[in-house]
Amino acid sequence: MTSTIIFADGLIKRYKELTAVDSISFSVSEGELFGFLGPNGAGKTTTMKMVQCVSPRTGGNLQIFGMDPDLSGRSIRRRIGVVPQETNLDPDLSVYDNLVVYARFFDIPPGEAETRALDLLSFFELETKKDTIIEKLSGGMKRRLLLARALMNQPDLLILDEPTIGLDPQARHHMWEILYKLRADGHTIVLTTHYLEEAARLCDRLVIMDQGKILTEGSPEELVKQYIGMDIVETDNIPEVVTYLTSLGISFETGGETIQIKTQNPRKISDALLDSVQGIRVITRPGTLEDVFLLLTGRRLRE
Numbered sequence: 087m088t089s090t091i092i093f094a095d096g097l098i099k100r101y102k103e104l105t106a107v108d109s110i111s112f113s114v115s116e117g118e119l120f121g122f123l124g125p126n127g128a129g130k131t132t133t134m135k136m137v138q139c140v141s142p143r144t145g146g147n148l149q150i151f152g153m154d155p156d157l158s159g160r161s162i163r164r165r166i167g168v169v170p171q172e173t174n175l176d177p178d179l180s181v182y183d184n185l186v187v188y189a190r191f192f193d194i195p196p197g198e199a200e201t202r203a204l205d206l207l208s209f210f211e212l213e214t215k216k217d218t219i220i221e222k223l224s225g226g227m228k229r230r231l232l233l234a235r236a237l238m239n240q241p242d243l244l245i246l247d248e249p250t251i252g253l254d255p256q257a258r259h260h261m262w263e264i265l266y267k268l269r270a271d272g273h274t275i276v277l278t279t280h281y282l283e284e285a286a287r288l289c290d291r292l293v294i295m296d297q298g299k300i301l302t303e304g305s306p307e308e309l310v311k312q313y314i315g316m317d318i319v320e321t322d323n324i325p326e327v328v329t330y331l332t333s334l335g336i337s338f339e340t341g342g343e344t345i346q347i348k349t350q351n352p353r354k355i356s357d358a359l360l361d362s363v364q365g366i367r368v369i370t371r372p373g374t375l376e377d378v379f380l381l382l383t384g385r386r387l388r389e
């Protein structure tokens with residue numbers, strides 16, 4: 087039987103007047119890669135901090151490994167590995183020393199720490215950087231080292247806050263490969279992201295979060311099927327198109343410079359649009375999480 091790693095019910099975090107996390111409920115099972123997708127300020131990091139037992143909740147129920155963070159924070163923290171959004175490696179230490187010094191916080195014996203550090207440097211393709219100081223690493227290497235460090239205590243839960251923020255596409259893909267491997271190895275991983283493609287590619291299940299609330303939950307495929315279900319015809323958001331669609335009673339979503347029409351019959355709509363409005367661009371594509379986000383919030387999730 088798979089066990090529940092995180093259970094949250096009506097979880098709340100308030101900062102004075104601001105309710106940053108507004109009564110959210112979710113659960114994460116062992117071996118899952120679970121995502122929090124949402125724009126800046128949605129409350130993702132605040133939720134992660136409560137799960138990491140570094141920020142007490144204001145209300146609701148929260149259990150990690152079946153324990154309450156208010157009562158057993160220390161025991162829980164020992165079993166969690168965290169990759170924070172900001173790089174907080176020790177700039178004065180080498181790559182290798184960042185790992186072995188970190189191991190001391192967990193009372194890992196020095197010999198064991200050295201073995202783990204070398205294994206992790208190999209897994210993360212950082213062996214050749216072993217003695218390099220932090221400032222000489224690329225952004226992607228720093229992120230990989232942060233993840234290696236988070237694995238030093240062999241955690242039962244890995245939390246990654248925006249694991250690929252600020253990385254170039256190549257480094258981002260490299261990080262995705264690593265996360266696929268960790269998931270295949272059976273790690274339980276929770277990540278936050280505001281990259282739709284990242285959520286769609288990596289997550290077994292995710293919640294879409296906005297303004298402190300969870301709007302929906304499911305696998306990426308389920309969410310697209312449930313909310314979009316059909317193909318999307320996308321065209322320019324110009325008054326002629328709006329007038330034309332409105333005159334035919336065809337419903338549509340607008341997002342920035344484009345209009346999206348969900349349809350069972352994309353060919354018919356795109357042909358009609360191209361015939362009726364001069365010079366527009368019309369494409370047909372399958373629905374995505376971006377369409378789900380737009381439908382639920384009325385906004386695009388800017389990447």
Ligand SMILES: Nc1ncnc2c1ncn2[C@@H]1O[C@H](COP(=O)(O)OP(=O)(O)OP(=O)(O)O)[C@@H](O)[C@H]1O
Nearest residue numbers: 101104106124125126127128129130131132133248
């Ligand atoms: N320590 C704090 N004191 C007061 N307000 C805070 C604090 N931390 C976060 N907030 C506010 O809580 C809200 C949620 O922030 P949070 O960082 O959780 O969002 P997020 O979804 O993780 O976005 P980001 O990816 O930008 O961090 C924001 O309005 C933020 O300004």
